[in-house]
Amino acid sequence: MPKHALMGAALVGVLASASAFAPAAVGTLGGSLARAGRRTAAATNVKMDLGVAQALVGIPVMYGLLSANEYVTHRYYQHNEIGKVEVYQTLRKMDKIPKLDGGGHIEHHAETYDDMSLKTDNPLWMASAPAQRMIGNKYRGTAFTWSVTRDMLLQCIPTVFPVYALMGWSIPETLAIWLPSMLLHGMIWNALHPDMHGLPEVPASDGIPSTWLSFLRGSPYFEFIRLNHVGHHVASGKANYNVCLPGVDYLVGTHMPMEEWKPLVREKEIKEVEGALAGNMM
Numbered sequence: 001m002p003k004h005a006l007m008g009a010a011l012v013g014v015l016a017s018a019s020a021f022a023p024a025a026v027g028t029l030g031g032s033l034a035r036a037g038r039r040t041a042a043a044t045n046v047k048m049d050l051g052v053a054q055a056l057v058g059i060p061v062m063y064g065l066l067s068a069n070e071y072v073t074h075r076y077y078q079h080n081e082i083g084k085v086e087v088y089q090t091l092r093k094m095d096k097i098p099k100l101d102g103g104g105h106i107e108h109h110a111e112t113y114d115d116m117s118l119k120t121d122n123p124l125w126m127a128s129a130p131a132q133r134m135i136g137n138k139y140r141g142t143a144f145t146w147s148v149t150r151d152m153l154l155q156c157i158p159t160v161f162p163v164y165a166l167m168g169w170s171i172p173e174t175l176a177i178w179l180p181s182m183l184l185h186g187m188i189w190n191a192l193h194p195d196m197h198g199l200p201e202v203p204a205s206d207g208i209p210s211t212w213l214s215f216l217r218g219s220p221y222f223e224f225i226r227l228n229h230v231g232h233h234v235a236s237g238k239a240n241y242n243v244c245l246p247g248v249d250y251l252v253g254t255h256m257p258m259e260e261w262k263p264l265v266r267e268k269e270i271k272e273v274e275g276a277l278a279g280n281m282m
Helices: 002-076 086-094 100-111 129-133 146-166 171-196 211-215 218-234 250-252 257-264 267-277
Strands: none
Touching: 002 171, 002 250, 100 129, 146 171, 146 250, 171 211, 171 218, 171 257, 218 257
């Protein structure tokens, strides 16, 4: 048989063998791919389940951390209760730390009537030393300006990142829940606090815009936290330290319900308070 005929026969044999083997090979490969796909899908589902579980744990933990941060800042810095702590007093005597004066918050309380209006129309008050400290402060210490927002971010770092690291969160994952939470906190504060004292809206040039959540004014949530803060002022800053995130007050026993703070309203201001609360105190 000629050489080219032998080569042709061999080629035909190889093709025939290949055609017979192909279905089995394809079937084997298809089965492997299917099993790999199922394993990938299962791994993806597990990852998604872990992500959902992580978020369900992360959200209340973030609320707790921000509530604690708000409480400690308001009570111990703004109301200067840190001054009563023995360690602080010792360090101050040694000139190891600067004097903390609350950043004008104590003056804000002195300037506020129990109906939440301000004494800015009172010439005697405006001539006083505490009022003079507020000169140039358009929001009278009530708003989260950009500088205040920066300070709030910085003081959260020592608690937020270690706690979330212990929970197994990466830095990007922690940032993804922390920064939006801080933004929401600032939005609530600026929509609520300056407005309830009759002060102007906060524009983006000064801080987180107060108008972003202004539509919530009058809603059950805003009314709840507003009345809670009225109680803080009526109680002379001795209760209801949490403004936007009530939580820690309940845990440590400094929450004062309305039925307890209402009798503390100064007599000359009862009519104004009851008018401002529009029946919510009754």
